Amino acid sequence: MDDEDFMRQAIKLAEKGRYSVRPNPLVGCVLVRDGEIIAKGWHDHIGGLHAEQMAIADAESRGVETQGAIAYVTLEPCNHFGRTPPCSEALMWAGVKKVVIGATDPNPTVRGGGLEALKREGIDVEIGVLEKECNQQMSAFMHWCKYRRPYVLLKAATDNNGRIDGDPEKPAVRFSSKESLELVHEIRRDSMAIVVGINTVIRDDPKLTVREGKSSTTDITPKRVVIDPKNRIPNDCYLMTTADAKTYLINAKKYDSSNDKEHVNRIVLPSENGKIDIKKILDYLGDLEVQTLLVEGGLETWKCFLEEKLVDSAHLCISEIELKAKNKNYFHKSHLEEAGLVLKSEIKLGSDIITKWERN
Numbered sequence: 357m358d359d360e361d362f363m364r365q366a367i368k369l370a371e372k373g374r375y376s377v378r379p380n381p382l383v384g385c386v387l388v389r390d391g392e393i394i395a396k397g398w399h400d401h402i403g404g405l406h407a408e409q410m411a412i413a414d415a416e417s418r419g420v421e422t423q424g425a426i427a428y429v430t431l432e433p434c435n436h437f438g439r440t441p442p443c444s445e446a447l448m449w450a451g452v453k454k455v456v457i458g459a460t461d462p463n464p465t466v467r468g469g470g471l472e473a474l475k476r477e478g479i480d481v482e483i484g485v486l487e488k489e490c491n492q493q494m495s496a497f498m499h500w501c502k503y504r505r506p507y508v509l510l511k512a513a514t515d516n517n518g519r520i521d522g523d524p525e526k527p528a529v530r531f532s533s534k535e536s537l538e539l540v541h542e543i544r545r546d547s548m549a550i551v552v553g554i555n556t557v558i559r560d561d562p563k564l565t566v567r568e569g570k571s572s573t574t575d576i577t578p579k580r581v582v583i584d585p586k587n588r589i590p591n592d593c594y595l596m597t598t599a600d601a602k603t604y605l606i607n608a609k610k611y612d613s614s615n616d617k618e619h620v621n622r623i624v625l626p627s628e629n630g631k632i633d634i635k636k637i638l639d640y641l642g643d644l645e646v647q648t649l650l651v652e653g654g655l656e657t658w659k660c661f662l663e664e665k666l667v668d669s670a671h672l673c674i675s676e677i678e679l680k681a682k683n684k685n686y687f688h689k690s691h692l693e694e695a696g697l698v699l700k701s702e703i704k705l706g707s708d709i710i711t712k713w714e715r716n
Contacts, residue, residue: 514688
């Protein structure tokens with residue numbers, strides 16, 4: 357095995373922490389001696405051991421000597437005290453002779469500090485092994501560190517003519533396939549927050565929870581965000597009455613929140629012409645360390661994000677069904693193209709067509 361093989365093992369280990377370490381990044385580590393892996397570690401949960409610390413603990417538990425080993429770690433070791441002691445110090449204590457790093461850490465609390473600390477102790481440091489793959493695995497964290505706002509994924513579903521709803525005077529019609537709905541819940545599971553406009557809440561009374569999909573689980577609870585400038589949210593809707601996740605109401609004017617339940621947070625942001633600046637919403641969520649935001653609906657909310665060119669990627673689900681609709685609410689790929697998004701792939705999922713778009 358060579359350096360890239362060992363780093364691939366570290367990347368694979370890092371995946372074990374997905375969903376349980378956020379907002380921390382996914383990190384994996386292997387310790388190697390004489391071309392053989394002697395210990396493994398990954399960041400498993402918030403407040404738990406970091407990958408390097410777990411690998412060292414793994415070696416200790418089995419009586420394996422770490423002195424003179426090489427550490428392969430997907431992200432630059434931290435050099436500051438947070439929830440755990442610095443990983444750079446743990447590696448020094450373990451007596452490793454070399455540290456091979458996939459990606460450097462852009463977080464200001466770490467940036468370059470771990471590298472310099474290791475070098476000062478005479479430890480050989482190599483940077484950039486499978487850097488692209490490591491960065492991709494931690495893309496949401498890297499994006500947040502760079503912009504201090506979440507990575508924005510827009511999900512839209514239409515009938516085969518681009519309609520997004522049926523008769524507004526009748527109950528909403530579900531027209532996406534079962535397979536598409538499972539994909540939606542997988543996307544929700546990978547999101548730290550979901551945002552909808554107030555019209556979607558009034559029309560659909562959504563839950564915005566993770567319920568379906570092969571890897572669904574009850575402990576995944578994205579924050580629920582409602583853009584509600586005029587404070588129109590019904591007090592008896594699901595998001596207001598059910599405390600299975602935090603609900604953040606983005607209002608444009610003060611409101612008597614004395615009757616709100618404990619899981620409801622109201623945030624007043626300035627508005628212009630009755631609209632709240634999307635950038636200010638993203639800044640607020642970024643301050644909450646939200647790194648991935650799913651924009652679910654509806655049409656006006658999609659347009660607001662797209663017009664500001666604040667959508668990083670999109671999934672457009674097109675059903676084979678044709679809705680019988682009185683309204684003229686349409687959404688087409690042209691909305692995505694005008695916002696600077698480029699079609700990257702198209703797949704058939706159940707009876708639906710899923711197109712995936714990204715910003716170049």
